[in-house]
Every structure is written in structure tokens, then in C-alpha cells.
Amino acid sequence: DSTDTNYTSLDYDAAPxxxxxxxxxxxxAPPFLATTCAAAALATAALLVxxxxxxxxxxxxxxxxxxxxGTALFAAxxxxxxxxxxxxxxxxxxxxxxxxxxxxxxxxxxxxxxASGCRGTAWxxxxxxxxxxxxxxxxxxxxxxxxxxxxxGVAGGTGCVRRSVGILAPVYLLHLALCLCLxxxxxxxxxxxxxxxxxxxxxxxxxxWVPYAALLAGExxxxxxLVEPTCGSFEHFDLALGLSEGLGVLHCGVGPLVxxxxxRC
Numbered sequence: 001d002s003t004d005t006n007y008t009s010l011d012y013d014a015a016p017x018x019x020x021x022x023x024x025x026x027x028x029a030p031p032f033l034a035t036t037c038a039a040a041a042l043a044t045a046a047l048l049v050x051x052x053x054x055x056x057x058x059x060x061x062x063x064x065x066x067x068x069x070g071t072a073l074f075a076a077x078x079x080x081x082x083x084x085x086x087x088x089x090x091x092x093x094x095x096x097x098x099x100x101x102x103x104x105x106x107x108x109x110x111x112x113x114x115a116s117g118c119r120g121t122a123w124x125x126x127x128x129x130x131x132x133x134x135x136x137x138x139x140x141x142x143x144x145x146x147x148x149x150x151x152x153g154v155a156g157g158t159g160c161v162r163r164s165v166g167i168l169a170p171v172y173l174l175h176l177a178l179c180l181c182l183x184x185x186x187x188x189x190x191x192x193x194x195x196x197x198x199x200x201x202x203x204x205x206x207x208x209w210v211p212y213a214a215l216l217a218g219e220x221x222x223x224x225x226l227v228e229p230t231c232g233s234f235e236h237f238d239l240a241l242g243l244s245e246g247l248g249v250l251h252c253g254v255g256p257l258v259x260x261x262x263x264r265c
Contacts, residue, residue, distance in 0.1 A: 040075035063123035
């Protein structure tokens, strides 16, 4: 794919294995991202209005507000990505790296916030302790997202891609390890720990992002030659990876809606 997926050493036009993911992606991704962004904006706005009207009636107002901020930041990046996929990325490598930095920053911050929901009354109110915790959490998420910016780039002047370095590049291996830890191992660990308040949010985060994280690991095995690719894997893996990433993207609309419907539980 020349627009918004990894570079690959495989020939996408080689017979007899034909991969039809690129034209499908270019046709469906822009309207999907635009629709998801609109839904996320409405859901997040409704959540913030409800929280502002009666913050004292929410059990975890500080946590809910930060999750809303995380999903809002994530959704705000979708129009640029949708336009880049539909018309080509003309903003240069710097904005591409910044986009991926903010994308992963918001995502990693939400993962850490979900994990922090296990800490009893940590987010029950905005006080000096919770404000210090929030600053530390978001700073940590930004640091963890930095490798995502370093590995991204522009492919042939046409697409903002999420991997412009070799699959075995140290910075990509670090980025992959962080994704697996935060999007796969952390949610699974929290579920196994039955952490109470955070468990419900973890189920949502787990269901939407764990398939993507697992397929990132599979992609590494294929691209590194540790698993021999077949025509089946060549033709269908990109589609599975794209669908799993689309499932994860839905969190920015589904998450605020679930929090809003759950209300003060």
C-alpha cells in the first residue's frame, strides 16, 4: 500500500499472488475515518457537557475527563489522515511524524489511564495529587510515543506511512515492543488481575485494540522472514491488519458513548 501502511519487500503486483488491499483501502478508509471523527466529536461533546453539568455525581470525574481528552485528540487527527489517503499526503515528513506522535500519545495515555483506574480513589476528584498524577501520566505517554514519530515517514511523496524504516531497525523494535506492552499485555494483565473499576474500561480497550497489537506481532514475523509467507497470508494479512486497526479507531467514538451511557456507575 502506498498511502498509509508499511513498506514491504513483497511485490504487490506479482502473479500468482495478488493483493487487492490498496485499492480497497484507498476507497473505504477516507469515508470511514470521516464518519468516525464526526461520531467521536458528538459523543465526546455530549460526555463533556454531562460531566460539566454535574461533576459531583460522577464517581471518577478526573478519569472520565482525561479519557475524553484522549479520545478527542485521537479523533482530531482523523481528518488529516483521511485527506492524505484520498488525495495524497502533501504536508511533508515533519507533519506526518507529528501526526503519528500525537496519535500514539493519545492512545498510550488512554491505556495508562485505563490501568490507573485500578488505583482506588486516585481519580475521584481533582486535587493536587491527581493533578500531579495526570501530568506524570501524560508525560510518560508522550515519551513512550516518541519512537512512533521516529519510525514514520512519507512514502514517495504520496503517503504518510507508519513505518519508513526496516523491520529490524532498533527504533522500530522499540516501538513494536511498546505497542505490544500497552495494547496487548497491559489490558490482558489488568483483566487477569480483576482490578475492579478499571476492568470494565479494560474490556472495551481490550476488545478494540488487542487484535491490532496481535497482528502487529504477526506482521513482524512475516516481514522479518521468521514465518514463511504463503499466497494466503500475502493476499489476506494486510486486510486483516487494516480491519483490526479500523476496529481500534472506533474506540474514539465508542469509548465516550459507553462512558456517557454508563453515567455515574
